[in-house]
Amino acid sequence: MKLIVGIGGVTNGGKTTLTDSLLRALANCCVIHQDDFYKPQDQIAVGEDGFKQWDVLESLDMAAMLDTVQAWLSSPQKFARAHGVGVQPEASDTHILLLEGFLLYSYKPLVDLYSRRYFLTIPYEECKWRRSTRNYTVPDPPGLFDGHVWPMYRKYRQEMEANGVEVVYLDGMKSREELFREVLEDIQNSLLNCSQEELPAPAPACPARPQGRGHGCGHRTARPAASQPDTV
Numbered sequence: 107m108k109l110i111v112g113i114g115g116v117t118n119g120g121k122t123t124l125t126d127s128l129l130r131a132l133a134n135c136c137v138i139h140q141d142d143f144y145k146p147q148d149q150i151a152v153g154e155d156g157f158k159q160w161d162v163l164e165s166l167d168m169a170a171m172l173d174t175v176q177a178w179l180s181s182p183q184k185f186a187r188a189h190g191v192g193v194q195p196e197a198s199d200t201h202i203l204l205l206e207g208f209l210l211y212s213y214k215p216l217v218d219l220y221s222r223r224y225f226l227t228i229p230y231e232e233c234k235w236r237r238s239t240r241n242y243t244v245p246d247p248p249g250l251f252d253g254h255v256w257p258m259y260r261k262y263r264q265e266m267e268a269n270g271v272e273v274v275y276l277d278g279m280k281s282r283e284e285l286f287r288e289v290l291e292d293i294q295n296s297l298l299n300c301s302q303e304e305l306p307a308p309a310p311a312c313p314a315r316p317q318g319r320g321h322g323c324g325h326r327t328a329r330p331a332a333s334q335p336d337t338v
């Protein structure tokens with residue numbers, strides 16, 4: 107069984123922190139970080155606003171990211187070994203790939219590959235504050251957050267929602283521990299549901315399993331958010 111899980115959402119929402127915790131907790135789990143696919147700095151366009159356009163999809167080599175996902179899909183065991191992840195023989199039928207990044211659900215060839223799409227949100231003020239404490243490889247020039255980062259976040263999120271991409275919203279104002287427990291439990295439930303769907307048909311004496319939809323693995327859509335925090 108293969109499960110691709112997206113940990114997406116706003117910059118500084120806590121994606122990398124959550125992903126690191128999940129990676130430590132889940133067996134046979136690999137990760138791909140979207141920001142490892144930034145194009146070289148001299149290929150990042152400068153916008154009409156005068157800012158380097160770090161927060162647009164064109165600044166990322168998404169074809170290369172997709173190739174990496176496909177390498178995992180074709181052999182999770184080989185991929186894990188190549189990335190120094192120990193494969194646990196007793197859990198070797200189940201493999202999880204975490205994709206982590208701020209523009210995970212805007213690149214069409216990837217969007218249907220997820221079994222689960224999480225989307226972290228935090229309010230504008232919190233985001234701006236957390237961002238001011240971060241050190242990126244290329245430091246933010248003055249005005250970048252209000253002039254480029256936040257408007258691009260709004261734009262891509264609106265597009266995602268207009269396109270009907272179903273995500274599970276996570277409130278990034280919750281504690282690290284609470285977010286970790288919530289998502290870990292949800293992934294473990296998905297795994298249980300998947301493995302039940304893979305069982306052979308029950309013997310006649312057993313009660314029939316419900317033929318529910320929406321819990322499965324593979325190329326199905328995640329459930330819609332029960333509620334969506336008002337954070338934009």
Ligand SMILES: Nc1ncnc2c1ncn2[C@@H]1O[C@H](COP(=O)(O)OP(=O)(O)O)[C@@H](O)[C@H]1O
Pocket residue numbers: 116117118119120121122123124236239278279280281282283285
């Ligand atoms: N749940 C949380 N509550 C408060 N601060 C958090 C939380 N998760 C992460 N942070 C902090 O917010 C900043 C951004 O976290 P990070 O995981 O790098 O976010 P992202 O990868 O989404 O940009 C870091 O300083 C991190 O320690």
Ligand SMILES: O=C(O)c1ccc[n+]([C@@H]2O[C@H](COP(=O)([O-])O)[C@@H](O)[C@H]2O)c1
Pocket residue numbers: 116117118121122141144160161207208242243244255
């Ligand atoms: O990783 C880099 O090389 C890099 C260089 C310049 C800027 N970034 C910023 O990285 C942000 C995405 O990462 P994150 O962890 O904040 O979601 C995005 O908002 C970019 O503005 C990232």
Ligand SMILES: [Mg+2]
Pocket residue numbers: 121122
């Ligand atoms: Mg990050």
